Amino acid sequence: MKAPRAILLDFGGVLVDVIHRDCGVRTVAAEVHDLLASAGAAFAGPDRIEADIRAGWEAYRHWKQAQNRRPFPREIRHREFWEELVAGDWPPAPRDVVGRQASRLCRRLDVLTKDRPPKEGAVELLRALAGRGLPLGIVSNALAGAGTRRLMRQHGFEPYVRVQTYSDEVCMRKPNPDIFRRTAEALEVRLEDCWYVGDTIDRDVLGARRAGVGRVLLMRSSETGPRLASVGEPDEIVRRPLDILELLAQTGR
Secondary structure, eight states, X not given: OOOXXXXXXXXXXXXXXXXXXXXXHHHHHHHHHHHHHHTTOOOSOHHHHHHHHHHHHHHHHHHHHHHTTSSSOOOOOHHHIIIIIISTTSOHHXXXXXXXXXXHHHHHHHHHTXXXXXXXXXXXXXXXXXXXXXXXXXXXXXXOHHHHHHHHHHTTOGGGOSEEEEHHHHTOOTTOHHHHHHHHHHHTOOGXXXXXXXXXXXXXXXXXXHHTOSEEEEEOOTTOOOOOTTTOOOSEEESSTTHHHHHHHTXXX
């Protein structure tokens, strides 16, 4: 097993657990209702707005799944999410209001619809890897990467990670190989000299394989999903963050 010159990691499912909070949509709907009222663009009550946000969220889920089969998938734009998936049937004035506030509203959805506590051993892993001189990069699909950046600071991850690449900020999403290439270039390493750790088959394993990552590790999570013969297999399966150090020790690093 060849020692890596850098390690790339997903965020959700690798460094943090993801616990969905259904009530968060209701909170965002109330905020949107108040936003429209203050802008003089009220047209419906919070229940109707919540229903449309839920419908848009479900449409986005299906849209994301369809992107996994494209060779170079893009990420949805914030305005596109709100103006088309959520507010497509709204009158022009309220649709324009949420469109202009789309990035902030995406951040609110990102924060309020899930809890992301750090996995046991996550910060210890990052500290140990950085201490061994390995450059670290995050490669993560995100509706609003700003929320993940905030958590990186709160959880104490940020000091150990040199590059953070989020799909909404670079307009491409895994399994697009270019999101991996962009991160490796920022770290000034070749992808064949990297390890990548993700938690899904059709985004992480497939994307890393497409990009030519040297070694692909799968950390199982609630989002892992079934094995897909057309996608490929990881080189290793790990259960927890500190397992990565055990694999690294086998390389003498």
